[in-house]
Amino acid sequence: MKPIITIAETTLPDGSVLALQEHDGRRFLLADKVQVASPATRISEHELARIACAPFRPVRQPRIFIAGLALGELLEGLATAVPQKRATFYVGEASKDLADWHREFYPEGTFATDKRVFHVNGCDMGALKAIDSPLHAILVHADTAPVLAKGRGLFEDRRWLSVAYDSLLEGGLLAVASSRKVPNMDRNLENAGFEIAYHQIDANPNARRPKIHHLWLGRKGDYTSQ
Template identity: 85%
Template sequence: MKPIITIAETTLPDGTVLALQEHDGRRFLLSDKVQIASPATRVSERELARIACAPFRPIRQPRVMVVGLALGELLEGLAEAVPQKRATFYVGEASEQLAEWHREFYPDGTFATDKRVFHVKGCDTAALNSLDAPLHGILIHADTAPVLAKGRGLYEDRRWLSVAYDSLAEGGLLAVASSRRVPKMDRNLENAGFEIAYHQIEANPHARRPKLHHLWLGRKGEYVGHQ
């Protein structure tokens, strides 16, 4: 039996222990010994980026924020879905240590090599308000993104959703994926002003009994292309 190897570990300011582990060639990110990113979320992270960013393919300079760096799968999916050289990708990640792990252990990854990527210190309302131009998209995977106090997701916070709405350009999308149904997700997005579309994603298309993950797209107003 192959051992579990702890590649790196750190304690965050709030006391949370964050660890990067590897087993049989597969890597996992754990928060207080609970997996928050792994090969199990890879497909839905990539599909989240592909589906959510499809409307932005004609835009010359799309601006998209990824909420939380995790293992980088969502960012990798974004880079594939949005090939424009003048795009801007903001990665909202409060942990500088996690950013350093990517530079050290994923030196060929998008976060370390793509000049379109900018690291934003955090993904809270202050981080959104710090951006100097409206976003075309905000991408969150509920399993891998940072959470608020008591384990609540940002997408469950009225104030954060309101600021996210204001941070988007007309026609911009807030996209949230999750391995489970999120209670009141539709209502939370509607109350913030978004028009909602719902999709299901096969977490592993090659499995005999594919598990479905969930994707909500919240649109702000009417889409305006070619910006």
């Protein structure tokens, strides 16, 4: 049996311990020994990027914000879904150590090599407000994105949703994926002003039974090609 290897650890400002582990070639991210990112969400993270960014494939300079770096799978999916050389990918990640781990241990990954990637300190309201150009899309995977106080997801906070809405250009999308059906997601997005579309993702297409993940797209108004 192959061992679990702890590649790196750090103590976060709230006192919790963040650890990067690897087992049999697979990576895991744990906070206080609780798994917060794993290969289980890889497919839905890639599908989140593909579906949310499809309307902006004709755009020459799309600007996309990702909430949290995690294991980098959402960013890898985004880099594939958006091939434009003049795109800008903002990765909102408060943990400098996690960003450094990607550069040190996975130097061939998108975060370390793609010049379209810009590291933003966090993904809270302040981080969104600091971006000086309107965004085409904001991507959040509920399983891997950082949470707010008391363990609340970004998409559960009325103020964060309001800032996200204001940060998007007309026709821009807030896309949220999750391995579980999130209570009140439709209502939260509607109350923030978004028009909603819902998709299901088979997160394990090779299994006998489908593993359904959920995707909500919140659109701000109507998009006009720029």
